[in-house]
Amino acid sequence: MPALKHGDLVMLWSPKKGDSYLVRLTPKASQSTHLGILRHDDLAGLCYGDPVLSNTGKIFFLLKPSMGEYMRRIRRQTQIVFPKEAGYILLHLSIFPGARIVECGSGSGSLTTFFASMVGTEGRVFSYDRRPDFSALAQANCERWGVADRVEFKVRDIGEEGFDESGADAVFLDVQAPEDYLQQARLALAPGRQLGLIVPTTNQLERLIPALQAESFVNIEILELFLRRYKATAARLRPEDVMVGHTGFLVFATLVRGQAEVAESGDE
Numbered sequence: 378m379p380a381l382k383h384g385d386l387v388m389l390w391s392p393k394k395g396d397s398y399l400v401r402l403t404p405k406a407s408q409s410t411h412l413g414i415l416r417h418d419d420l421a422g423l424c425y426g427d428p429v430l431s432n433t434g435k436i437f438f439l440l441k442p443s444m445g446e447y448m449r450r451i452r453r454q455t456q457i458v459f460p461k462e463a464g465y466i467l468l469h470l471s472i473f474p475g476a477r478i479v480e481c482g483s484g485s486g487s488l489t490t491f492f493a494s495m496v497g498t499e500g501r502v503f504s505y506d507r508r509p510d511f512s513a514l515a516q517a518n519c520e521r522w523g524v525a526d527r528v529e530f531k532v533r534d535i536g537e538e539g540f541d542e543s544g545a546d547a548v549f550l551d552v553q554a555p556e557d558y559l560q561q562a563r564l565a566l567a568p569g570r571q572l573g574l575i576v577p578t579t580n581q582l583e584r585l586i587p588a589l590q591a592e593s594f595v596n597i598e599i600l601e602l603f604l605r606r607y608k609a610t611a612a613r614l615r616p617e618d619v620m621v622g623h624t625g626f627l628v629f630a631t632l633v634r635g636q637a638e639v640a641e642s643g644d645e
């Protein structure tokens with residue numbers, strides 16, 4: 378097992394209440410916790426899985442942060458896509474190593490980091506945002522996870538100029554008014570492949586359905602995901618008291634050639 382070195386990302390996890398801290402090992406730096414201080418120089422040279430004591434004698438374990446943990450704790454200035462949705466998006470868009478994915482907006486780069494991790498070294502993510510500050514933040518967050526070299530960040534309003542790419546394996550839109558950009562999405566996506574969207578309100582869904590049909594998208598699927606965590610205590614095994622009630626609605630639709638059937642299916 379290779380020893381940890383400065384520059385590595387480490388999750389400092391305390392068995393007491395499961396408190397944890399995500400740190401990048403940096404020379405001369407230290408991490409303050411309510412259970413004491415840990416000096417990064419003391420952690421370099423240890424391995425993932427090792428225990429370590431803070432200056433007050435409290436034990437921490439050095440864990441390798443998971444993709445999900447990283448996304449949950451990502452430095453953010455926008456709403457982000459959370460791991461709960463990201464996993465399902467991956468399956469539904471049939472993302473594979475080597476895939477070319479187009480997304481807008483980059484936001485804080487939570488989904489960008491995830492996509493870039495999943496397409497592997499052969500794949501490519503084209504990530505658009507009209508705000509240079511958000512694009513820079515997304516890039517910094519991808520760099521922190523070590524996948525920025527798989528992403529092309531483009532500062533652009535896609536309403537004005539659209540996407541540069543065509544024939545993409547998947548397109549994902551996480552923007553305020555996605556119904557305004559479906560033509561741009563259609564031009565970027567390979568026919569037969571999936572467009573994914575996330576929107577927080579049902580009002581947006583109502584506008585999206587006819588707009589998708591007008592742009593030759595069929596097989597429209599709308600869903601939301603609920604995640605219920607359990608207290609991992611064998612003697613009192615039960616759900617957590619508090620649950621996140623709403624994040625967003627996921628929408629998936631397949632691009633076809635020609636005009637999509639505009640008649641809505643469903644209960645008549």
Ligand SMILES: C[S@@+](CC[C@H](N)C(=O)[O-])C[C@H]1O[C@@H](n2cnc3c(N)ncnc32)[C@H](O)[C@@H]1O
Nearest residue numbers: 457458482484485486487488506507534535551
């Ligand atoms: C909710 S954030 C995206 C969050 C991102 N998916 C993540 O997981 O971190 C929405 C982003 O879309 C960008 N955006 C909205 N409309 C846009 C447009 N027409 N062209 C480019 N970017 C746009 C905003 O600037 C914002 O950064």
